[in-house]
Amino acid sequence: MSIRSHIAPIRFGLGLRLGESPPEAPEAWLAAQIREPGASPPGLTAKEAVIAQLSHLVLRDEAAGIAQTRAPQYRAALEGNGIVLPDSTPLPGLIRRETTAWAARRLTSPQPFRDRLVDFWSNHFTTARRGAAMAILPAALEHDAIRPHVTGRFADMLVAVTRHPAMLIYLNNNISVGPNSRAARGGRFGLNENLAREVLELHTLSPAGGYTQGDVQELAKILTGWRVATDRPPFDFQWQPAAHEPGPKFLLGRRFEEGEGSQEAALRFLAAQPATWRFLAVKLARHFVADAPPPEAVRALEKVLRETDGDLGAVALALVALPQAWEPPLSKFRAPQDFVLAACRALGVMEQRADLVVNGLFAMNQPLWMAPQPNGWPDIAEAWATPEAMMRRVDWAYTVAGRAGVTDLPGAAAAALGPLARAETVSAMRGAGSLRDAATLLIGSPEFMHR
Amino acid sequence: MSHASFSLGRRSLLLGLGTALVLGRTRAAFAQLPGERRFVVILQRGAMDGLYAVQPYADPVLREIRAPLALPEPGQEGGLLDLGGRFGLHPDFANLHAMYAADEALLLHAIAGPYRSRSHFDAQDMLESGADQRLSSGWLNRAISALPNPAEARAGLAVGTNVPLLMRGPTPVGAWFPPGVEHPSPDLYARLAALHAGDPKLGPVFEEGLRARGFATSTLGEPSRERDRAQFPRLAAAAGRLLAEAAGPRVAVLELGGWDTHVNQANNIRGPLRALDAGLAELKAALGADWARTAVLVITEFGRTARANGNAGTDHGTAGVALLLGGAVRGGRVVADWPGLGRDALLENRDLRPTADLRAVAKGLLAGHLGLPAPAVAQAFPGSEAVAPMGGLLRG
Known part of the structure; x- marks a missing residue:
C-alpha cells in the first residue's frame, strides 16, 4: 500500500474513521466519488425552512400575547395552504436536527471527498444564521443548491445559489x-x-x-x-x-x-468570465494544495475550468491529478471544522453523539452556518493557528477524548495518522498516563493539526 | 525531557522569561522599561456609518438627503447628544458623551484611510496593513517592535480567539480569550507543548498560547463560565484589567462586528453601538488610574453612503468617523475639515468626502503617545512620508 493511500483520506476526505481501512487504490477511490453522485442525503428545503421560520413568528407572538402583530394573518396564510402549526415553535428542534444531521452525515460519510467539496462550495457561497429571517434557511442552501451541482456546472450552481431564498435574504x-x-x-x-x-x-x-x-x-x-x-x-x-x-x-x-x-x-x-475561472482556481488550489498555491497548480485548474466551461467534476478530478496536492503530506493546517470532524471520526464517535461535533465547532470558533461575514471562513493557517486557538484545540481534544470514551487507541492512531505519525508522537502516547491523555496527545499533535 | 527540567521550563515560560532566554536577550532587556502609556485599538468590522453615529445636524443638507436616518436635534425627545453646536452623538453613546464632557473624547469626522475600496475585506486588510495593499503584517505589530516587553508579558495583546491582521507580524504578541471547555493537567499541557516544540510554525504559537494563559490566569483568576463571556463589554473589561497590570501588556487590540447596516439601520446599529459604548465604560473602569495614561483609537474600514438606500439602510461608502478617547487625549472636541453634503461636495455624488487621513492620527499617537522613534512609525506606514503625524491629539 502506497503512502498515497494514507494521504488521500486526510487531504481530500474527512480523515479515516476508526476501523476503516485506507483505500488500496486512492486515485480510483477519489474518482469514484466524483463520478458516482451517490444517494443524496435527505435535507431541509427552502420552503420547509421558510414555513418553519414563519410558524415561529406566529407562535412566538401568540405566546407573548402581543396585540399588534401580524400573527393572525400569517396563521391564516399557513393554515389556508394546508399547513398545520405545531403547539410550540419548531425552530430549536429543527436547528438541532439539521446541525446534528450535518455532523452525522460527515461522521459516517460514504463519500468524504464529495462532502468536502460540498463544504468548500458552501463556504464559497456563505450564508449565515442570524435573526428570525435566517434562523434555519442556511441549512437548506446545501440541500437545494450546492450538493445537486457539486460535480456539475459552476454556472448552474451560481444560478441556483443566487436565486435561493437563503442567499436572497442573507x-x-x-x-x-x-x-x-x-x-x-x-x-x-x-x-x-x-x-x-x-x-x-x-x-x-x-x-x-x-x-x-x-x-x-x-x-x-x-x-x-x-x-x-x-x-x-x-x-x-x-x-x-x-x-x-x-x-x-x-x-x-x-x-x-x-x-x-x-x-x-x-x-x-x-x-464564464476568465477572471471567474482564475478566482475559483486560486481558491480550490488554496484549499487542496497550499495557503500560497503554486502558480502551475492554479494554471492547471484554470485551464480545466476554461476548457470544460466550468465543469466542477472535471476540476475535482484535476485536483487529484495535481502532483502538488499530494506533496508534501500534512502541509495544510486544518481549519476547526476539518480538525473536529477528523478527530471525531478517528476516535469512533457514533452518529448518536454528533452533538460533540456541533459543540466542538462552537468551542473552536467556527460554529456551523455562522460565519461572521459573507466572505466565509478563512482558508489559511494564519487565520486559525493562533495562540489562544491552539489552546482551545488541545482543551477540546482533551474534552472529546474523555467524552468519546476511547478504548481502541491503536485503532484511533491508525485512523488518525497511520504511518504519517511522527516517532515523538507515538512515543509520547506510549508514555501517557491514561488512554484519555494518550488520545489527547494524538489529536493534539502538530501532525494531526494538518491535512 | 525530565520532569525537573520541565517544571523549571514551564515556570519561566509562564513568567514570560522563556523568550528572553530563547532569544538570548541580556539583562539589558529587563532594564529597559516599556513606559507607562497604554494604547488600545478597537476595530469596528463591517463599516460604521459615521454620519449616523456622529451626525452633522447643523449641516442643512443632512435632513434633505438622509431624512430617514437623521435623528432629532439635541434637546428634543430621543434627540442627539450635543457636541458643541454642530455635531451630535447618537443617544446610545451615553458613556462616550460623558467622556466627551470630561474632555476625554475626541471625535474625528470626514476621515478615511488612504485606499478607495468599497469592499469590506480589501478595506479591512488595508486598514490593518497600514498600506494601500494587503501586507502580511499589521501596522501596529510593526510599530511596537520598538517597544520593550514588560517583565511578565508581551507589550502587545490581542483580546479575542483570533489575532487580527493589525496585530500580526514579526513582533511576538500575546493573545487572550476566556476558554470554555475542560482543561488538561499542567503536565499534559507540557507534554503537548513538547510535541509542538519542534514544529517551526506551531511551536512558537503553542508556547505563546500557554504563556498568555498563564499570565492571564494569574491576573484575572479562573475564567468565567457564563454564556455571555464573549460579549464585547466583558472582553473590554478583561483587556482593561490586563493592561492595568504594571508588568502586563501596554498595547491591546479588540474587534467589534455588526456595523454592516444595509437594512433598517436605525434598529440594527443599536446592538453594536450599545456594545461599544458599554465596552468603553468597562475599559475605563478596569484601567483605573491608568486611564489617565491611556489613548483608545476606534476605527472602521470605511464610512457609508450619504443617502439612505431603499431599505432604510446605507451601502458601502468612503469617509466616516474615528473615535479617540482616554485620559491622555485632549478631548471635548470634534475635529473635522467639514466637506459638506451637497451634490458636488460628495465623493462621486455618493459618499462623504474624506478630508483627513487615518494614518495621520495613528502616526500622531504612535509618536506622541507611545513615544516610538521615527523609524518605527515609518515602518508602520510605508509610503506615508507625505502624511504628517497629526498634532494636538494629546494633553500636553
Missing part, C-alpha cells in the same frame, strides 16, 4: 427594489447593492476582475424582482416583476434587457 436582495419600478412607489423604496456586490466580489470575478461601482449598481438593478414570498405562498423563491427595474442594464459593457430572464443571463455571463 444579502438583502429580497428587499431590493428597482428605483423606477412600481414597487418603489415613487421613491419610497429603492435599490440594495449588497447581493450584487458580493456576487461580483466573492462569488465570481473577485476584485481582480476589474468591475466598477457602476457594474455593481447595474447588476443590482438586474437582480431586482428575485424575491422570496416569506409570508404567503409559495413560501419560497418568487419572481416579482413589480419590483424589477425597467429598462436595459449594462454589466461589464454587455447589454441585458429588462425582464425575468435577465438575472440568469447575467449570472451565466459572469460565470
Whole structure:
C-alpha cells in the first residue's frame, strides 16, 4: 500500500474513521466519488425552512400575547395552504436536527471527498444564521443548491445559489427594489447593492476582475424582482416583476434587457468570465494544495475550468491529478471544522453523539452556518493557528477524548495518522498516563493539526 | 525531557522569561522599561456609518438627503447628544458623551484611510496593513517592535480567539480569550507543548498560547463560565484589567462586528453601538488610574453612503468617523475639515468626502503617545512620508 493511500483520506476526505481501512487504490477511490453522485442525503428545503421560520413568528407572538402583530394573518396564510402549526415553535428542534444531521452525515460519510467539496462550495457561497429571517434557511442552501451541482456546472450552481431564498435574504436582495419600478412607489423604496456586490466580489470575478461601482449598481438593478414570498405562498423563491427595474442594464459593457430572464443571463455571463475561472482556481488550489498555491497548480485548474466551461467534476478530478496536492503530506493546517470532524471520526464517535461535533465547532470558533461575514471562513493557517486557538484545540481534544470514551487507541492512531505519525508522537502516547491523555496527545499533535 | 527540567521550563515560560532566554536577550532587556502609556485599538468590522453615529445636524443638507436616518436635534425627545453646536452623538453613546464632557473624547469626522475600496475585506486588510495593499503584517505589530516587553508579558495583546491582521507580524504578541471547555493537567499541557516544540510554525504559537494563559490566569483568576463571556463589554473589561497590570501588556487590540447596516439601520446599529459604548465604560473602569495614561483609537474600514438606500439602510461608502478617547487625549472636541453634503461636495455624488487621513492620527499617537522613534512609525506606514503625524491629539 502506497503512502498515497494514507494521504488521500486526510487531504481530500474527512480523515479515516476508526476501523476503516485506507483505500488500496486512492486515485480510483477519489474518482469514484466524483463520478458516482451517490444517494443524496435527505435535507431541509427552502420552503420547509421558510414555513418553519414563519410558524415561529406566529407562535412566538401568540405566546407573548402581543396585540399588534401580524400573527393572525400569517396563521391564516399557513393554515389556508394546508399547513398545520405545531403547539410550540419548531425552530430549536429543527436547528438541532439539521446541525446534528450535518455532523452525522460527515461522521459516517460514504463519500468524504464529495462532502468536502460540498463544504468548500458552501463556504464559497456563505450564508449565515442570524435573526428570525435566517434562523434555519442556511441549512437548506446545501440541500437545494450546492450538493445537486457539486460535480456539475459552476454556472448552474451560481444560478441556483443566487436565486435561493437563503442567499436572497442573507444579502438583502429580497428587499431590493428597482428605483423606477412600481414597487418603489415613487421613491419610497429603492435599490440594495449588497447581493450584487458580493456576487461580483466573492462569488465570481473577485476584485481582480476589474468591475466598477457602476457594474455593481447595474447588476443590482438586474437582480431586482428575485424575491422570496416569506409570508404567503409559495413560501419560497418568487419572481416579482413589480419590483424589477425597467429598462436595459449594462454589466461589464454587455447589454441585458429588462425582464425575468435577465438575472440568469447575467449570472451565466459572469460565470464564464476568465477572471471567474482564475478566482475559483486560486481558491480550490488554496484549499487542496497550499495557503500560497503554486502558480502551475492554479494554471492547471484554470485551464480545466476554461476548457470544460466550468465543469466542477472535471476540476475535482484535476485536483487529484495535481502532483502538488499530494506533496508534501500534512502541509495544510486544518481549519476547526476539518480538525473536529477528523478527530471525531478517528476516535469512533457514533452518529448518536454528533452533538460533540456541533459543540466542538462552537468551542473552536467556527460554529456551523455562522460565519461572521459573507466572505466565509478563512482558508489559511494564519487565520486559525493562533495562540489562544491552539489552546482551545488541545482543551477540546482533551474534552472529546474523555467524552468519546476511547478504548481502541491503536485503532484511533491508525485512523488518525497511520504511518504519517511522527516517532515523538507515538512515543509520547506510549508514555501517557491514561488512554484519555494518550488520545489527547494524538489529536493534539502538530501532525494531526494538518491535512 | 525530565520532569525537573520541565517544571523549571514551564515556570519561566509562564513568567514570560522563556523568550528572553530563547532569544538570548541580556539583562539589558529587563532594564529597559516599556513606559507607562497604554494604547488600545478597537476595530469596528463591517463599516460604521459615521454620519449616523456622529451626525452633522447643523449641516442643512443632512435632513434633505438622509431624512430617514437623521435623528432629532439635541434637546428634543430621543434627540442627539450635543457636541458643541454642530455635531451630535447618537443617544446610545451615553458613556462616550460623558467622556466627551470630561474632555476625554475626541471625535474625528470626514476621515478615511488612504485606499478607495468599497469592499469590506480589501478595506479591512488595508486598514490593518497600514498600506494601500494587503501586507502580511499589521501596522501596529510593526510599530511596537520598538517597544520593550514588560517583565511578565508581551507589550502587545490581542483580546479575542483570533489575532487580527493589525496585530500580526514579526513582533511576538500575546493573545487572550476566556476558554470554555475542560482543561488538561499542567503536565499534559507540557507534554503537548513538547510535541509542538519542534514544529517551526506551531511551536512558537503553542508556547505563546500557554504563556498568555498563564499570565492571564494569574491576573484575572479562573475564567468565567457564563454564556455571555464573549460579549464585547466583558472582553473590554478583561483587556482593561490586563493592561492595568504594571508588568502586563501596554498595547491591546479588540474587534467589534455588526456595523454592516444595509437594512433598517436605525434598529440594527443599536446592538453594536450599545456594545461599544458599554465596552468603553468597562475599559475605563478596569484601567483605573491608568486611564489617565491611556489613548483608545476606534476605527472602521470605511464610512457609508450619504443617502439612505431603499431599505432604510446605507451601502458601502468612503469617509466616516474615528473615535479617540482616554485620559491622555485632549478631548471635548470634534475635529473635522467639514466637506459638506451637497451634490458636488460628495465623493462621486455618493459618499462623504474624506478630508483627513487615518494614518495621520495613528502616526500622531504612535509618536506622541507611545513615544516610538521615527523609524518605527515609518515602518508602520510605508509610503506615508507625505502624511504628517497629526498634532494636538494629546494633553500636553
